[in-house]
Amino acid sequence: MTLSSIARPDAEGLRRAVEILRAESVVAFPTETVYGLGADAFSAKAVGEIYRLKQRPSWNPLIVHVADVTAARALAEVWPATADDLAARFWPGPLTLVVRRARHLPGIDTVAIRVPAHPVALDLLKASGLPLAAPSANRSESISPTTAEHVVRSLPDVPLVLDGGPCSWGIESTVLDVTGDVPRLLRPGALGLRALRDAAGPIALPDAETADGEARPSPGMSRRHYAPRAKVVLCKDVRDVERSALAGPVGILAYEGGDAAEILPSDPRGYAADLYAALHRLDDAGFATILVQEPPQTEDWLAVRDRLSRAAA
Template identity: 40%
Template sequence: MFEVADNTKKDKKGNGMEKIKTQVIKIDKNNPEIDKIQLAAEIIKKGGVVAFPTETVYGLGANALDEKATQKIFIAKGRPQDNPLIVHIGDISDLDSLVKEVPENAKELMKRFWPGPLTLIFKKREIVPDRITGGLSTVAIRMPNHKIAIELIRQSGLPIAAPSANTSGKPSPTNSHHVIEDLYGKIDMIIDGGDTGVGVESTVLDISTDIPTILRPGFVTLEDLLEIFPRVDIDPAIQNLSEKMKPKSPGQKYRHYSPKAKLTIIQGEVGNIVEKLMSLASKYKKQGLKVGIMATKQTKNKYIIGNVLEVGDRENPQTIAANLFRVLREFDKIGVDIILAEGIEEKGIGRAIMNRMKKAAGGDVILVDRKK
């Protein structure tokens, strides 16, 4: 069994949980109002917790150098204590105080992908608390490509530890409404900066070893990285759902991104996916179950059974990445009993999309034969 932070806080009479007064403020993501950003930065500086948008998903931020502040993240999310946090910085020079060295290959990566959705693993300095690294000697760091996020970090004058701003295990939040659903009354402030763009979390790349290794696939793809390195490995833990392993990156160990309903993925040739999915939908409907179907633009009109939601365009997988978590949450609102989801090809950003879907499904994937 894994340890989950205790999320109970008794009132003065000991009669249950005392809610935190959560402020929700709207900030223009294109032209952030500095006075509003400063209000959020003051909360960070005083040891509070603020949810804020990034280009990937919404983050739940606290002072990365304050163990008491970062513990509030674990409590609010109900997050296992051995699940590392990513540290967000506002300038590359911020690395000097956090890591022992910046390898030459890291400099090339930062030049090309920072600010952006790439997290790098470095050997950490002692100033970085063990709580946010899961007891590891390394720390995960990225520089987000979002005006609100960058300005919040810079105004606070601190590195900010920030996992996704959702209840642990649920689909990640891509707008402020998702954050409010999960964390209102549990954190100090939620910044409403509109919808995020990328829609899936950053790529995590370990450069602390001889061969760069992807610990979590994301928007920066294997193919992108192979333009820089002759070889890039993919950590086998990406496919491992075991609770016994020690995670080196967020998203590796525990079931993640899960809707309330059981999720099953059907993967293979598109025509066979549709045929199999319709067969399963018919079977579940006869059993009296309410079926949700996660379809793509190319196939959504082929389904005559179930609650069909379009997740995006197969020919433009970025649209699927942007909509994936939103659609999973929509199925929660509809109240389906089971979700049948079309798989896509695992290349480029499709590798990250399928990683999130498989985690959400707990590895429940049906492979259908390809047409010959």
């Protein structure tokens, strides 16, 4: 695959993308969170191509992207009032809702659905008329892509990548299970808990890790995920780390000033937006170990801490 497989998301690019999707293959496209690897969610052949290209384990489910709430309801056996309230407040946007799967659809008892807030993603969904299963467009366990170039380097066999520029949120959607009486957080993400509580009231937090190999209703729950090639080491103060036993060269990722290869913003939204891109840059620079300054232990930083802890696993 060459860079010629990156296409502008104009009328011709969308035409090519729809043609590929309807032929039961895959297309990478931008969302506001990360780039997704999309395929017809109703085609076993197309979904199988996602798992093959990503080398993704079969027990790790996919999120289905749709164009609007009407399309989302069509995939659900039950569409609870909580889902209506959250969709009205946050869709299109970086929130995935897990609901009871419609009986005419194959798969496990639930389905994870969202409406992305990116014009290219929405144009593709509308032009294709398909619900698109779309995990992040990268090899399983590796760093999620926030640019078209990241996709090409990780998945060189993808037939087409629609280039919508860098992703604005830079971190995956928040996943919320609304099948019970109280919404339950399955994966922290771009949308914070404070905003969710304001809309839905109490949110139940995960009480245990899901072991790899076990069925789960959401992606992003694997022990190791979002990881660069370099070894990630979390530390409260990078200056206190004894580096003689670490594989070199050693790079530093921090959110405060100092001698660091990458210094990210000190607010959680800004940090998350550039986190994956920074890890890609550190990998590209050839660092064997990345020391990461631990982010604050506050709720606003929950998604960032989740990604870093899994990258370091």
